[in-house]
Amino acid sequence: MNWDIIQGKWQQFKGSVKEKWGDLTDDEIDQIDGNRDQLSGKLQEKYGWAKDDAERRIDDFIRDKS
Numbered sequence: 001m002n003w004d005i006i007q008g009k010w011q012q013f014k015g016s017v018k019e020k021w022g023d024l025t026d027d028e029i030d031q032i033d034g035n036r037d038q039l040s041g042k043l044q045e046k047y048g049w050a051k052d053d054a055e056r057r058i059d060d061f062i063r064d065k066s
Helices: 003-008 010-020 026-032 036-047 051-065
Strands: none
Touching (some): 010 026, 010 051, 026 036
16 A cells, blocks of 8 residues: 555544554644655654654554555
8 A cells, every 4th residue: 555545545544543653642643634744753753753763664554554
């Protein structure tokens, strides 16, 4: 699955994102609105991850949803 599919179906994926990264608030998930860069930035901010680490974890998330 690629990110375009997730972005297009963001409303359906919000629950999975919340389950995976529970520190993100519902408002933050709404603001991300399927934007991968915003998700990466929020994960870096909330969890203190480097950009590469956040991107890798997003890739893992996508792979798990495939």
